[in-house]
Amino acid sequence: MSFPWAKEYTPQNGLMKFLDEKLPLPRLVYNAVGAGYPVPRNLSYFWNFGVLAGFFLVLQIVTGVVLAMHYAANTQVAFASVEHIMRDINWGWLMRYAHANGASFFFVVIYIHIFRGLFYASYKPPREMIWLIGVVIFLLMMATAFMGYVLPWGQMSFWGAQVITGLFSAIPLVGEPLQVWILGGFAPDNAALNRFFSLHFLLPFVIAGCVILHIWALHIPGSSNPSGVEVKSESDTLPFHPYYTAKDGFGLGVALLVFMTFVFFLPNQLGHPDNYIEANPLSTPAHIVPEWYFYPFYAILRAFTYDFILPAKLWGVLAMFSAILVWFFLPWLDKGPVRSGHYRPLFRKFFWFGLIPVMAVLFFCGGAPAEEPYVMISQIATAYYFLHFLVILPIISSIERPDPLPFSITEAVLGSDKKAVLGENAEPVAT
Amino acid sequence: MIRLVGILIGLGFTFVVLLAFVTGAYTWATEDVAETPEHAFHEAAHSPDGGFAFDGPFGTWNVSQLQRGYQVYKEVCAACHSLNYVAFRNLAQLGYSEEQVKAEAATWQVPGINPDTGETTMRAAEPTDYFPSPFANDVAAAAANGGKIPPDLSLITKARHDGSNYVYSLISGYEPVPAELTEEFPEFEVPVGGYYNPYFESLVIGMAPPISVDGQVTYADGTEATIQQMSADVAAFLTWTAEPTLIKRKQTGWPVLGFLLFATILAWFAKKQIWSDAKPKRRKD
Numbered sequence: 001m002s003f004p005w006a007k008e009y010t011p012q013n014g015l016m017k018f019l020d021e022k023l024p025l026p027r028l029v030y031n032a033v034g035a036g037y038p039v040p041r042n043l044s045y046f047w048n049f050g051v052l053a054g055f056f057l058v059l060q061i062v063t064g065v066v067l068a069m070h071y072a073a074n075t076q077v078a079f080a081s082v083e084h085i086m087r088d089i090n091w092g093w094l095m096r097y098a099h100a101n102g103a104s105f106f107f108v109v110i111y112i113h114i115f116r117g118l119f120y121a122s123y124k125p126p127r128e129m130i131w132l133i134g135v136v137i138f139l140l141m142m143a144t145a146f147m148g149y150v151l152p153w154g155q156m157s158f159w160g161a162q163v164i165t166g167l168f169s170a171i172p173l174v175g176e177p178l179q180v181w182i183l184g185g186f187a188p189d190n191a192a193l194n195r196f197f198s199l200h201f202l203l204p205f206v207i208a209g210c211v212i213l214h215i216w217a218l219h220i221p222g223s224s225n226p227s228g229v230e231v232k233s234e235s236d237t238l239p240f241h242p243y244y245t246a247k248d249g250f251g252l253g254v255a256l257l258v259f260m261t262f263v264f265f266l267p268n269q270l271g272h273p274d275n276y277i278e279a280n281p282l283s284t285p286a287h288i289v290p291e292w293y294f295y296p297f298y299a300i301l302r303a304f305t306y307d308f309i310l311p312a313k314l315w316g317v318l319a320m321f322s323a324i325l326v327w328f329f330l331p332w333l334d335k336g337p338v339r340s341g342h343y344r345p346l347f348r349k350f351f352w353f354g355l356i357p358v359m360a361v362l363f364f365c366g367g368a369p370a371e372e373p374y375v376m377i378s379q380i381a382t383a384y385y386f387l388h389f390l391v392i393l394p395i396i397s398s399i400e401r402p403d404p405l406p407f408s409i410t411e412a413v414l415g416s417d418k419k420a421v422l423g424e425n426a427e428p429v430a431t
Numbered sequence: 432m433i434r435l436v437g438i439l440i441g442l443g444f445t446f447v448v449l450l451a452f453v454t455g456a457y458t459w460a461t462e463d464v465a466e467t468p469e470h471a472f473h474e475a476a477h478s479p480d481g482g483f484a485f486d487g488p489f490g491t492w493n494v495s496q497l498q499r500g501y502q503v504y505k506e507v508c509a510a511c512h513s514l515n516y517v518a519f520r521n522l523a524q525l526g527y528s529e530e531q532v533k534a535e536a537a538t539w540q541v542p543g544i545n546p547d548t549g550e551t552t553m554r555a556a557e558p559t560d561y562f563p564s565p566f567a568n569d570v571a572a573a574a575a576n577g578g579k580i581p582p583d584l585s586l587i588t589k590a591r592h593d594g595s596n597y598v599y600s601l602i603s604g605y606e607p608v609p610a611e612l613t614e615e616f617p618e619f620e621v622p623v624g625g626y627y628n629p630y631f632e633s634l635v636i637g638m639a640p641p642i643s644v645d646g647q648v649t650y651a652d653g654t655e656a657t658i659q660q661m662s663a664d665v666a667a668f669l670t671w672t673a674e675p676t677l678i679k680r681k682q683t684g685w686p687v688l689g690f691l692l693f694a695t696i697l698a699w700f701a702k703k704q705i706w707s708d709a710k711p712k713r714r715k716d
Contacts, residue, residue, distance in 0.1 A: 041709060083516045083586070086676070093676045094683070238709055246702040253695030260691060264684025265488050268589060276590035276673075277582075286632070306451035319444055332433045372459045379452035383445045390441025394434040 038237035040225035048251035073197035107293035154275030228340030236409035295366025336397035500668025516585035603662035
């Protein structure tokens, strides 16, 4: 589907005509990310992050496949095989640092992508399905990243695996057998390392499949935009190519500059020194922390320290999973008629002065040691996190009086929409 | 309905976490957290005077320092610490010729097999061999060192926070227990077989001061072997063992960033050009 004014693909030569008849792959690409996809003309740079996420997924798969050619998933040699990559493989250090930091940058762009969606309420109809698939992708990314961090078989790999799989043991009755089943033993060992490697290789391709669904679902209503007003006429859109390919090209250049600065000059900044010590089941590190991109959810997990009917640990696990699951329900929790935070004064205040600082605090507390005052701070932040999505958002979206919206995207960009004055665009184009 | 259920669940989690907050805050307010000597007297690592040659984005190896550091490792550290991930062939990077590497390797004994009898034996190392462990196995290593295995040093500077400075500070940082510490914490004492070191997390380290007097090593290049000098040299050497590609990495980074900067500037102008017809000035009326 597309807008009626979308350009149609016309094959330019014999080969392309042949292809278009037998397998219209060029047409698919043309309509997906080419001139055949009309995009709102007012997208800001916050709309670059979807393409950037796609780039980092591909980078992770390419570097990961190369690393897998040299890595050995066996507890006896895994740590040494990573050092072999770092020391003896041509450009192995570059592959590994690009892969390790690529994971971090994948999460950086995905967090910006998600919070852009939250501010502009991109999850609202007609884009619920895009959002739902997006949350699934985020969950798959977390699983993949967690298992990837176990593979080097350092101290944090081992103890992180121990702690995270230990979460399942909090489930009543089936918890402990479940943990043993997941690990293939009573503690992380060769069985766990092997299956984590297998799944770490598999899941990125599942993610890639979900990304295709995500983009497919996106092309049904078309991209959202900062005004939150739906596309009404041709003057509201520009073809994806060359306008947004050029804009994304510049955005990618900036992202790569930052990324390569980390890869070449600060490659271990986002990691943890303990993971350069080989896993030792007999020596527990003083502070077991996950990778930084899990900090907010780790802080929520540790915030529950009081046994209220259920054990505190179970509350923590429930809350941590709920913290992400709540995103699934956003399209139905936020009932406001307007999408964009720019036209929602109350929503906007709670976003910038509530949610964003609370996420920053949770990021900080998740990496801090589990002692006061960090635990108390993360408890307040956790309380706000749940209040924000489950209480504040449903209430303000019902009582808020949004600011007047522009008539159309064209008006939002140009200050006036001539066609609108003439009455040509009174009705939105049926899609 | 979804919103009603959502509000109830949200209030539920909030209630439980605030309950935890209230009990935690009460405990925090009523119970004094005892100050510990580890917290009060632990010192952060610091760099040697003038820093290391490999520091910073333009850093390079100081080859003669690495050679001196290797000498310190060989004569001092190697008595207890292994260097599992480093091979003798890697020493070529320290500015030694192929012949010198061969000769140097031959000064080490590694376990081998007698080709005539098949018995295990010791033989002179070759460049393809890895540095031998000082102990036959972990049990022997622990038994000879008060129950703790001396850590492998290959990756030590990456396995500790601010590793190069940490190794330097730790080795040169042994001192008697400060008088203020015994005053403040009368029950603090260094157990038998332990040594006070403010750079070690628990303040008491099981390793005897490895470098205790000036001139402990006689440098081949004539550099004065002060405790500070030897500590800095071996810290530099262990930075190299942890990441032999450190300098190559930084030197590769600059052209990569330069190319990307150029490409990004081009992309910026391309974007500007393409958008010039689509971005009319906002009318002011």
